[in-house]
Amino acid sequence: DPVVAQRVVRGTIYDRNGKILAIQTPYWGVYLHLNAIQDLKKISEFLAPYVQMTPQQIQEKASHYTTYAQIKEKIDDRMVEPLLKAVDENKLRGQINVEKRLGRTYPAQFHASQTLGFINTDQEGIEGIELSQESVLNPYPRLGETTTYGQDIQLTLDLDIQYALDVQLQSISEIHDPDYAIALVLDAKNGDILGMSSYPWYDVNKLSTSTAQERLNHAVNFLYEPGSVFKLFSLASVLKNGQAKVDELFDCDGSYSFMAGNSKVTINCTSAHGKVDPVTMIAKSCNGAIVHWAMQTDPEAFYSVLKDFGFTSSYDIGLPSKAKGQIAPPSAWSGRSEATIAFGQELLTTALHLAVAATALGPSGELLQPHLILSRTDPVTKQVTYQRSRTVISQLLNPEVTAIIRKGMHAATQEGGTGTLAQVEGIDMGIKTGTAQLLNPQTNSYEDGTVLASSLALVPIDNPRYIIYVAAGNPKGASIWGSNIAGPAIKSIVQTLVSQGKLVTKGTVVR
Structure with a gap:
């Protein structure tokens, strides 16, 4: 039987000269399985240098969760390999999880931000071009493909x-x-x-800090x-x-x-x-x-x-x-x-x-x-x-x-x-x-x-x-x-x- 694509890669948005305005990028987050952890203080001290937080900040963050705690939504790309290696060497897999997610990066930052719009955590367009062109940028997974690719859009903007x-x-x-x-x-x-x-x-x-007037x-x-x-x-x-x-x-x-x-x-x-x-x-x-x-x-x-x-x-x-x-x-x-x-x-x-x-x-x-x-x-x-x-x-x-x-x-x-x-x-x-x-x-x-x-x-x-x-x-x-x-x-x-x-x-x- 033909399989349905496991993932969809959202299309890239460019300006008229091929400069990237919006692109899908992977990022890595760090999570703790609290039920599997005996010594949270020890785990916090181990993790601190990789996530650029103090052990106290990690423990404070973990205290807001009961089972699965998000400690850092996005860590520095350069920390991913060393952290994965250290987790394995110290046999901490199952207590510490380093997960890959897909995000959206807007290299031009605030330039043309209201025109481009943005996406939510489910990778769906919420405003601007991201919303109006959602079905083109983010199509349904297709049969017979491992990955379905959204179309790329070139805007008239220079x-x-x-x-x-x-x-x-x-x-x-x-x-x-x-x-x-x-x-x-x-x-x-x-x-x-x-x-x-x-x-x-x-x-x-930095969407979370924006106001309706700014958008x-x-x-x-x-x-x-x-x-x-x-x-x-x-x-x-x-x-x-x-x-x-x-x-x-x-x-x-x-x-x-x-x-x-x-x-x-x-x-x-x-x-x-x-x-x-x-x-x-x-x-x-x-x-x-x-x-x-x-x-x-x-x-x-x-x-x-x-x-x-x-x-x-x-x-x-x-x-x-x-x-x-x-x-x-x-x-x-x-x-x-x-x-x-x-x-x-x-x-x-x-x-x-x-x-x-x-x-x-x-x-x-x-x-x-x-x-x-x-x-x-x-x-x-x-x-x-x-x-x-x-x-x-x-x-x-x-x-x-x-x-x-x-x-x-x-x-x-x-x-x-x-x-x-x-x-x-x-x-x-x-x-x-x-x-x-x-x-x-x-x-x-x-x-x-x-x-x-x-x-x-x-x-x-x-x-x-x-x-x-x-x-x-x-x-x-x-x-x-x-x-x-x-x-x-x-x-x-x-x-x-x-x-x-x-x-x-x-x-x-x-x-």
């Missing part, structure tokens, strides 16, 4: 880019003390997620009001619909008022922006202008394009949960909803939704499906069982519309723009900064709520290769502005991409 994001979030956390922070880098050409960082984080190898992947599972970064997509909707008089310069005197039914609504700008066209609206982040043009656009038509951008849907990137963007339909809007949505309030989105929507701002105007899993492979036969392919969700924008938006984002990095702190010498880049007032759910007011400082960048701006998004929630340092918090972080990330050879500065001679 560990070098992941490190760069984590360094920036660490820096933001030290200077600005936010409640949470997020960073994402997408490949603008194919939707691959190259880096995805969520602060606070935890070391997967939350803020980049994909956290919904919030995006603020001014959203003006990119509001403007795209206005331009695509073609109903607003955008060729008439908007005169910004620092505030803009309109009637919503019988009540007057006033929207403030950070300062008077003077004559504003669509490019200047992005460069200076003018609330009045985008509200004015949105109000000239039919609500259903305005909403329809935002829906096409993905802001009411969810993305399956191979993680367990799929957060869904939320914008109420126009039938539920108040007299000020269209205006408020135009500058990024009264809707909920994730960082992933914003970065994915930005794929449609490239020259092709194509909205791309995001990917986190690059491939799956059978480790024995090396046969590739899954390979992601570039997937176009829709042909969303025409080249004229995307050119205007990118021109505005580029102008934001130049003198007078909100994003000058993100500028990198020799790189033409574009940015949209944002500082969103977040609603206080207790008081239903923005006045006493917190802020979200964020920025979204495209690099290089004429034909983007990378989409970079950085956000910090409730910063408590000297500044609350997206331009001051996320801008410098994006600058550092771009400089790292240059130093890694992933971006080339102007004037560089390529030999």
Whole structure:
């Protein structure tokens, strides 16, 4: 009769360049058969040097058990051979047990920890990729095999880019003390997620000390009001619909008022922006202008394009949960909803939704499906069982519309723009900064709520290769502005991409 495999080796998880992110590793634990031991003091003294504990610590540990005591879950690999030998020489087998177990090691520690997730003592995935890909990584034992191997998974993540994001979030956390922070880098050409960082984080190898807040992947599972970064997509909707008089310069005197039914609504700008066209609206982040043009656009038509951008849907990137963007339909809007949505309030989105929507701002105007899993492979036969392919969700924008938006984002990095702190010498880049007032759910007011400082960048701006998004929630340092918090972080990330050879500065001679 064919036998069922005795063991299953869980698949390994790699980054896109073959660096190991999660791997099954054996470890050795030490146990005592208390019923078989006459002299626990003597056994403790014998064992102490091998397990790096004092005899007293061993006895204390044993006192919590009645028959079979776990003294050390994992001993130093270098101690295994000498201990096994000493146990045999002293005829202590039956009193001391040295057992081999299978564990999971995460060499990158806290890097991408929320994305990877972890496994329990039964070798089952509990969160992240470990959970969602459980049946692939950890298949049922198969007939006719001594060992069944789970498939290996290669993620789209680039560990070098992941490190760069984590360094920036660490820096933001030290200077600005936010409640949470997020960073994402997408490949603008194919939707691959190259880096995805969520602060606070935890070391997967020290799981027992982690908190639920640390394990939350803020980049994909956290919904919030995006603020001014959203003006990119509001403007795209206005331009695509073609109903607003955008060729008439908007005169910004620092505030803009309109009637919503019988009540007057006033929207403030950070300062008077003077004559504003669509490019200047992005460069200076003018609330009045985008509200004015949105109000000239039919609500259903305005909403329809935002829906096409993905802001009411969810993305399956191979993680367990799929957060869904939320914008109420126009039938539920108040007299000020269209205006408020135009500058990024009264809707909920994730960082992933914003970065994915930005794929449609490239020259092709194509909205791309995001990917986190690059491939799956059978480790024995090396046969590739899954390979992601570039997937176009829709042909969303025409080249004229995307050119205007990118021109505005580029102008934001130049003198007078909100994003000058993100500028990198020799790189033409574009940015949209944002500082969103977040609603206080207790008081239903923005006045006493917190802020979200964020920025979204495209690099290089004429034909983007990378989409970079950085956000910090409730910063408590000297500044609350997206331009001051996320801008410098994006600058550092771009400089790292240059130093890694992933971006080339102007004037560089390529030999």
